[in-house]
Amino acid sequence: MKEDVDVLLMGKNHVRSLPFSGAKNFRDLGGYRTRDGRSVRWGHLYRSDSLHKLTNTDIKLLTSLNLSVIIDFRAKHEVEREPDRLPTDVKLLKLPMEDASTKVWHEAREEMVKNMRNLDPAKYMVKTNVELATKFTPEYILFHRELLAHNGRPMLFHCAAGKDRTGFAAATILKILGVDWETIMQDYLLTNNYLLNAYKWEFFMARIVKGRKFVEGIHGFMKADERYLSAAFLALEREHGSFENYVRNGLKLTDKNIEQMKNFYLE
Numbered sequence: 001m002k003e004d005v006d007v008l009l010m011g012k013n014h015v016r017s018l019p020f021s022g023a024k025n026f027r028d029l030g031g032y033r034t035r036d037g038r039s040v041r042w043g044h045l046y047r048s049d050s051l052h053k054l055t056n057t058d059i060k061l062l063t064s065l066n067l068s069v070i071i072d073f074r075a076k077h078e079v080e081r082e083p084d085r086l087p088t089d090v091k092l093l094k095l096p097m098e099d100a101s102t103k104v105w106h107e108a109r110e111e112m113v114k115n116m117r118n119l120d121p122a123k124y125m126v127k128t129n130v131e132l133a134t135k136f137t138p139e140y141i142l143f144h145r146e147l148l149a150h151n152g153r154p155m156l157f158h159c160a161a162g163k164d165r166t167g168f169a170a171a172t173i174l175k176i177l178g179v180d181w182e183t184i185m186q187d188y189l190l191t192n193n194y195l196l197n198a199y200k201w202e203f204f205m206a207r208i209v210k211g212r213k214f215v216e217g218i219h220g221f222m223k224a225d226e227r228y229l230s231a232a233f234l235a236l237e238r239e240h241g242s243f244e245n246y247v248r249n250g251l252k253l254t255d256k257n258i259e260q261m262k263n264f265y266l267e
Contacts (some may be wrong), residue, residue: 014042017194020061022053022085025162025195032187034178038266044154045265047170049162049195050074052082063087068153071143073097095139097165100127102219118262121220125164127263129232131166134239137250143169144159144251152264163191163224168232176247176258177265188258191224 020083028050030042035145046065070090072084075098086092101124122166143157143190159165167188233243241247247253253261 010223012084015134017192018046018061020048020058021055022058023048023051023162025049025191027162027187027190029174029187029195032174032179032183034266036178037260038178040174040177040179041152041265045150045173046154046156047092047162047164047166048156048158050082050160051084051086051158059085060170062090065156066154067156068150069093069146069155071095071155071157072148073139073157073169075102078102078160085181089151094239095142097132097136097139097159099131099136099165100124101129101164102160105128112145114127122225125221125228126231128164129168129228130235132165133232133246136165140169140172141251144172144253147173147264148257150262161195162190162221163188163195163222167191167224167229170232171229171249172251173261173265175243176253177262185226188229189224189226196213196223235246 014028014030016027016031018028020026025047027047028042029045029047030040032040034040043065046067051062051070067090070084070086071093072079073095075096077098079094079096084092101254147155157166157169171184171188175185234244236250237243240250247258
C-alpha cells in the first residue's frame, strides 16, 4: 500500500516524503491537482512533525530548502521539553496551541499510560480537531497572514506528530487552493504511512511487554483517522455555515487574499 501511494503522489524529480533521519513525517505539499486544472507548486509548502531530533545531515538538507520561515504549532511545554534544532539563519514563528489531547498528555501522562487499555483515543482526537476549527481560529488567522506575507517563498509548518495541528493547517490551505476533499484526506492519511511505519518496532515490543490493548490505545492517538479531520470540518461548517464562510469570516481572508495565495502556490 505504501509503495502504491508513493508512486501515485510522486511528481517528476519530486518526492512526497523528504529523507530526514530525525523527522519521520516531513512532506512536500506539491503536486496536488486543483479543480481548475492547476497543481500545487513543489518546493514551496512543507509540513512536518517535530524537528528536535534533526541530525547535522538533516540540518544541511533543511538549509537547502531555502525556507523563509518555520512555523511551530506546539504548546509552550512541548517546545521547552524538545526545542527544534534549526539552522541559525531561518526565521522561527511560534503559534502555540494546547489542544485537548496535548493538554491531557501534559497534565496526566502517567495516569493516561496506566489506563491506556481502557481509553477511547477517538474521543480525545475528535475533541482536539473540533478545537482546531473553533478555539484556535486566532492562531490560524496568524498562520494564513504569514503565508501571504512571504509572497510564495518556501515555508515549513509543524507540530509534534505533524498530524492534527499541522494536518488541519495543510487541509485548509489545500482546500482554499481548490484541491478536492478526497485528495486532501489522502494527504492527511499519509501520516499513517510515514509516522506509524517509523515506529513499527516500538509497537511490536510494546505489544509483547504491555499487551495488545495498550498498543491499540497508543496507536489510536498517533494515527490519522478520517473521523478526526472530518470532525474539524464539520465543526467549522456548524459554526460558520460553510467552509467559504469560515475562510472569509473566520480566517479573515478576502477574495484578493485567496487569489494571491493561488498565484503564489499554484502553477
